Amino acid sequence: GENVEQHPSTLSVQEGDSAVIKCTYSDSASNYFPWYKQELGKGPQLIIDIRSNVGEKKDQRIAVTLNKTAKHFSLHITETQPEDSAVYFCAGAWTGGGADGLTFGKGTHLIIQP
């Protein structure tokens, strides 16, 4: 089945600096790659996603890039703020556009140091 590897497991950055989280996948048929932010004790929140026909997508301070050849995609957060501290998950979907569910990475705990 599909496998999604996520790195690093923990990332600490100074407030105002940028953060980058990377994920790789094994199934080249994957066509949809969302990113979720999860705060303690809450459900994951969809923050940005990208489809396989696009190389980059931006939404204010966050951006996602996709390299289909290398089978990896990354989340970029610029000008980090304390409220960006959370666990971030990447995911992939390949069957039916995700109707069968998503496969998640193990998560990255992002810590923003004041």
Add this chain to the structure above:
Amino acid sequence: SQTIHQWPATLVQPVGSPLSLECTVEGTSNPNLYWYRQAAGRGLQLLFYSVGIGQISSEVPQNLSASRPQDRQFILSSKKLLLSDSGFYLCAWSAFGDEQYFGPGTRLTVT
């Protein structure tokens, strides 16, 4: 707008007791529905998904079952809980199978 509800929010149950977790979605029709489990410090594991009433697909063999008695209701059940069933249970919905939106979750502790 669409909203998704889960209850209870927290639950402490003894080993061997039954389980029923409920998820309901408002503001949409015929959603795809999903149950995920999140163990402490780990990612999300897909347990079940449903594309319609009475249609349930299971992703992993386990002590749990799911049912969809109504279009926007998804229930996760067990006849006898195990210690290993402890975790954070998340329900999610999607309209066309891509973007999935999660509920607030149920924290289950089996003692």
